[in-house]
Amino acid sequence: MxxxxxxxxxxxxxxxxxxxxxxxxxxxxxxxxxxxxxxxxxxxxxxxxxxxxxxxxxxxxxxxxxxxxxxxxxxxxxxxxxxxxxxxxxxxxxxxxxxxxxxxxxxxxxxxxxxxxxxxxxxxxxxxxxxxxxxxxxxxxxxxxxxxxxxxxxxxxxxxxxxxxxxxxxxxxxxxxxxxxxxxxxxxxxxxxxxxKPSHPVNPPRFDHPEFKPLPLILGRTDNLEEQKKKTTFARLDLNPEHVQKLKKNANKNAIANSVDDNQNGSERPYSRFEVICAHIWRSACKARKLQENQPTVVKFNGDIRSRLQPPLPHNYFGNALSPTVTPVCYVKEITTRPLSFVAEMIREAVKKFSNPEYVKSQMDYVAGFEGRWDLIRTPHSEKGEYRTDIPFFGNPNIILGSWMSLPVYEADFGSGKPFYFGHGGLCPYDRGIIALAPDDGDNGGGVVVFMNFQEEHMKDFIKFFWEDI
The missing domain is CATH 3.30.559.10 (Chloramphenicol acetyltransferase-like domain)
Structure with missing residues (x-):
């Protein structure tokens, strides 16, 4: 107490x-x-x-x-x-x-x-x-x-x-x-x-913006109310440097092999830690949920746009400078059976969107068009305990992921040394994963921590597949 x-x-x-x-x-x-x-x-x-x-x-x-x-x-x-x-x-x-x-x-x-x-x-x-x-x-x-x-x-x-x-x-x-x-x-x-501030008058969007549109529902359903009411629980999954390297090697090996088989030039660059870990989480989630093979699913996440705008924002801009993005719609069978490189490529496709300054500007114009109707695209306020079909929900069959790997969270020394643990202080009402650097405590330096909120009924299987595939 x-x-x-x-x-x-x-x-x-x-x-x-x-x-x-x-x-x-x-x-x-x-x-x-x-x-x-x-x-x-x-x-x-x-x-x-x-x-x-x-x-x-x-x-x-x-x-x-x-x-x-x-x-x-x-x-x-x-x-x-x-x-x-x-x-x-x-x-x-x-x-x-x-x-x-x-x-x-x-x-x-x-x-x-x-x-x-x-x-x-x-x-x-x-x-x-x-x-x-x-x-x-x-x-x-x-x-x-x-x-x-x-x-x-x-x-x-x-x-x-x-x-x-x-x-x-x-x-x-x-x-x-x-x-x-x-x-x-x-x-x-x-x-x-x-x-x-957007341009005035607001320009029409130059791109399609699926990140603000309804996400796939479970097949046979007309809304996500049943999924919204399900309880989530939490797990911490610690990946040491060897785990991370194994995932990267697997994804990038498959990428090279596939490019040779398809007479392509291969990936423009190796898949990053973020891309392969997101791919691994997505695959583990799809396996744990036991959905139909033709079930559509996506991953949504947010990216920092401070350095991606033209001209860039000041690096110390105080406020929200995030761009939501979403992967192409995939089928569960593709995520669970195709090589990890395929899943990582879907994550990369989402990253490419907010890496494009013109796409981000178009997104800002799209958002400006919701003046007076913010609740239609605003992330819901979870404390109210409301269940609604007209606001975003990121749970089953989809998932929202994020990265804290660039955040210097362990620099918060108030005079007693650096913290040995930093984490989220509450449960998320939908399926959400956060990828963060492990504290450099001498035991797991260079490792990665996955903080995972997931539906209670599927968490045991998620953890099983997460480690089984590593």
Whole structure:
């Protein structure tokens, strides 16, 4: 059990700009709830936990001078559009203690009910303009053997920041807390979201955009309501460097063999870690679900477009700069029986879309056409517990995947060393996989971790096929 000892409302230390701020169309796409994450810190002899809460509170007040939008509140405008009111109402910092030791939390997986208590609770029954946009909870563990060990649970409003922006903010806050100096070029945000405004008048899209259209349903069904109601569970799958190399070798060997057989020039470049691991997850999911061979299925994921636009966005752009993309529609039999190179090529086809600046611009124009109808393409807000057929759902027979491999999540040193674990703080209501780098702890350096939400009834088989095929 976790007990909240104190709650601090933290506002920027200095006066910051006030008033309504434009949120881009890209900000409108994502669920309006908060993204929960946890950072776990082991006790060490060099731990600097004296006055930790006070130091974190002071540094949070200082970093909010630069990241002042996080101290504001969201509002709804006509047409279900979100806007930001920079009113300096502040963020929340909670101090807590657990009646459990660190060891009792096991692997800190989000299907453990106790883990949910380590993340700040957001009361979504309140009006949206009363909800803080960032909350952090520092929980100390029970027991003298855990002296110095603690966890930081965070909840950050998704319309304010994608994962890259969120991690940049957390790492800058950690730097100040441990007494380091900020690097203006990398630690401070670029805040002007009007840079992503579409042309006026809006151009018609130049490409088809299946990423915003209904995904395949299970054969014989007219909607996905039954799948939406099914429970998901969570698994952590650790791939060591040898596992990753085996998958890459398998995919790229098959690609070369197929190109020779078909008198083609072969793949333009070897398949990446992301492409082959996504392909492997997709194949394992299709096998575990035991769907019909002619069942259509796709994979959807999001890509960072900061460097892909022309001209590119500033690398420190603070907001949502993600482009959703989807693979070509495939049949289950193709995914489960054809070489891994075929499945990896389908992932690559999706990557190529958001790697094309013209495609991304066309996508932005397509999204702009939904002004006043955002709910039709916005990722649903899972906390409301609604089941609807007119909003996206990424579960069976499809799957949504993502990569945290470029995120420096283990740089969040608040003065007690780097975290030994970083992960998602809640269960996802649909099938979702996240691919992240393993912490470089000397045992699995260079490895990859797959955080997997999957339907409870299929998870055992998913894990079986995941390892069986490696």
């Amino acid at each position: 976790v007990t909240i000892l104190d709650t601090h409302t933290v506002i920027p230390r200095e006066e910051t700009p006030k008033g309504l701020v434009h949120l881009s169309d890209n900000d409108q796409l994502w669920r309006w709830s908060h993204t929960p994450s946890i950072y776990v810190y082991k006790p060490t002899q060099n731990s600097n936990n004296n006055n930790l809460i006070e130091r974190m509170r002071d540094s949070l007040s200082e970093i909010l001078i630069h990241y002042y939008p996080l101290a504001g509140r969201l509002n709804w405008t006509k047409g279900s559009r979100l806007e930001l009111d920079c009113n300096s109402k502040g963020v929340l910092l909670l101090e807590a203690e657990s009646s459990k030791s660190m060891a009792e939390y096991g692997g800190f997986l989000p299907n453990n009910p106790s883990v949910k208590e380590l993340v700040p609770t957001v009361d979504y029954s309140r009006p949206i303009n009363e909800l803080p946009l960032f909350l952090a909870q520092v929980t100390k563990f029970k027991g003298s053997n855990d002296g110095g060990g603690f966890v930081i649970g965070t909840a950050l409003s998704h319309p304010l920041a994608d994962g890259i922006s969120a991690i940049r903010f957390i790492n800058a806050w950690a730097k100040l807390t441990r007494g380091a100096t900020l690097d203006p070029a990398n630690d401070l945000p670029f805040l002007d979201r009007t840079i992503l």
